[in-house]
Amino acid sequence: MSGVAWRKRWRVPERYRTRSTARPEGGGRTAGWDAPAPIRQWPLLVVLATTLAGLLLTLADFRVGLLVVGCGLLAGAALRAWLPAVGMLAVRSRFTDIVTYGLLGTVVVLLTLMAEPSPWLEVPFLNDILRFSVD
Template identity: 45%
Template structure:
């Protein structure tokens, strides 16, 4: 028999990993697009997933972050945001591609 306390614990754990699941789903969609030879859009999605992680790190409290919170808040936001911005910039500015001849 599941008690109310057990349900709260279960929903809290699901809620705790939802932000990471969102970031992972965006990155997985990007990888899928890369494998479908849409490498620029896929790379942009991977960079976008890092930007989403940075935004979630700023907006959500510590108890809801789950696996997104790796270091201190400032360090995570700078690293996620900086790397995400660079990946999006590179994806947007490269001419040609690995499959062009």
């Protein structure tokens, strides 16, 4: 069977084809076409650079490094909330992005503050839950 005949035979019907994909709200460029790519995507690069710096800091001090990673995610939530266009930092709807970045950043920061040994933050009911589940 030739390639042309095969393509005609297995063509997807028109009603099932995607005509266009909606861009996320705020997914536009933060700078014009004439600006270099890093300048157009600066919000994403800020979050990625902060996260990378935090991961490198974990080599020296575990808690400080993870606090920087959590703060990077919280900064992503703040940028997504306040800027009208954030480029590739916009993945889903604005609300979903803010909740996702904010929740993940908060969880990372809280778990880092509660890490053993000698936690910086103690939450009494979590100790009770842990003791109840282990016993």
